[in-house]
Amino acid sequence: MTLGPAEWAFWDSWVRAQRLLVRELDRALQRDHGISKAEFSILMALLRAPGRQLRVGELSEALDWEKSRVSHLLTRMESRDLVEPVESGAPGRRTGVGLTTQGRRVARAAVRGHAGNIRRHFFDTLTPEQAAVIREWSTQTVERLDV
Amino acid sequence: MTLGPAEWAFWDSWVRAQRLLVRELDRALQRDHGISKAEFSILMALLRAPGRQLRVGELSEALDWEKSRVSHLLTRMESRDLVEPVESGAPGRRTGVGLTTQGRRVARAAVRGHAGNIRRHFFDTLTPEQAAVIREWSTQTVERLDV
DNA sequence: CAAGATTGACGAATCAATCTTT
DNA sequence: AAAGATTGATTCGTCAATCTTG
Numbered sequence: 001m002t003l004g005p006a007e008w009a010f011w012d013s014w015v016r017a018q019r020l021l022v023r024e025l026d027r028a029l030q031r032d033h034g035i036s037k038a039e040f041s042i043l044m045a046l047l048r049a050p051g052r053q054l055r056v057g058e059l060s061e062a063l064d065w066e067k068s069r070v071s072h073l074l075t076r077m078e079s080r081d082l083v084e085p086v087e088s089g090a091p092g093r094r095t096g097v098g099l100t101t102q103g104r105r106v107a108r109a110a111v112r113g114h115a116g117n118i119r120r121h122f123f124d125t126l127t128p129e130q131a132a133v134i135r136e137w138s139t140q141t142v143e144r145l146d147v
Numbered sequence: 148m149t150l151g152p153a154e155w156a157f158w159d160s161w162v163r164a165q166r167l168l169v170r171e172l173d174r175a176l177q178r179d180h181g182i183s184k185a186e187f188s189i190l191m192a193l194l195r196a197p198g199r200q201l202r203v204g205e206l207s208e209a210l211d212w213e214k215s216r217v218s219h220l221l222t223r224m225e226s227r228d229l230v231e232p233v234e235s236g237a238p239g240r241r242t243g244v245g246l247t248t249q250g251r252r253v254a255r256a257a258v259r260g261h262a263g264n265i266r267r268h269f270f271d272t273l274t275p276e277q278a279a280v281i282r283e284w285s286t287q288t289v290e291r292l293d294v
Numbered sequence: 295c296a297a298g299a300t301t302g303a304c305g306a307a308t309c310a311a312t313c314t315t316t
Numbered sequence: 317a318a319a320g321a322t323t324g325a326t327t328c329g330t331c332a333a334t335c336t337t338g
Contacts, residue, residue, distance in 0.1 A: 018285075068307090223327080315321095
């Protein structure tokens with residue numbers, strides 16, 4: 001047995017906490033702005049992008065997601081008029097995507113709401129010491145597992 | 148703007164770390180034992196259960212999952228012979244589920260492997276102080292968001 | 295009717311395979 | 317051929333609606 005009961009309890013607790021937090025934020029985003037947190041990430045990336053447009057590969061790189069995930073998501077978002085293909089040479093082909101007017105509107109509204117929720121449910125619950133430790137852990141973990 | 152750039156970076160980093168860790172463990176479980184971490188949770192719950200059987204509602208309660216999630220998952224697991232309905236009065240109705248021989252075998256093997264991976268990718272990367280803070284945060288968060 | 299369980303529909307995520315351009 | 321992007325299949329997770337049994 002490599003993990004004792006206390007460690008299992010700790011692990012279960014961590015998994016549960018993480019899940020509850022993410023779900024809470026996701027629900028709020030859906031309820032208040034009609035988008036998922038994945039869609040939010042796309043909108044944010046586009047808002048921040050110079051020229052407000054990115055190619056699928058760039059989004060994939062920036063978010064560290066599979067290209068196919070980006071592609072599927074963009075298709076759904078396009079059909080809901082949040083995002084539009086930009087200057088594609090060939091039809092049915094996306095060399096870049098940008099925000100629609102609607103998309104920009106939703107994005108701006110969602111940023112405030114979502115930021116507020118993250119503050120409320122995450123930052124405001126942390127003491128400075130806790131925050132430091134968790135930031136440290138996040139950085140280490142990404143460093144170790146990414147790539 | 149409720150969140151500054153440093154806070155966004157922190158948040159993004161946390162989300163990414165959490166995702167990478169969970170994905171890593173999930174992949175290993177799939178690769179080495181052919182099950183997902185959700186299925187692992189079910190198997191564990193059944194292993195630990197007195198009498199080695201539980202009803203859908205009990206599993207739902209123990210894992211803090213939607214009943215429908217449990218139900219869907221059990222259906223898939225049943226078709227792969229990991230789990231079997233137990234003494235159901237009516238056909239197509241599950242009043243309880245238990246482990247099959249196969250399920251018990253997979254469960255035992257997976258516990259060791261998975262525990263090892265959790266140790267390697269989580270516990271071993273934490274200093275005692277970090278562990279204390281993260282445990283604290285998990286407990287607080289579950290307390291705050293659950294129910 | 296109320297509690298327990300299931301079903302169907304849909305969005306999210308991953309993987310493997312394919313298609314398009316250069 | 318290689319890089320960029322899409323597609324289809326499959327599993328996971330959620331929500332709403334329905335069915336079953338006490």
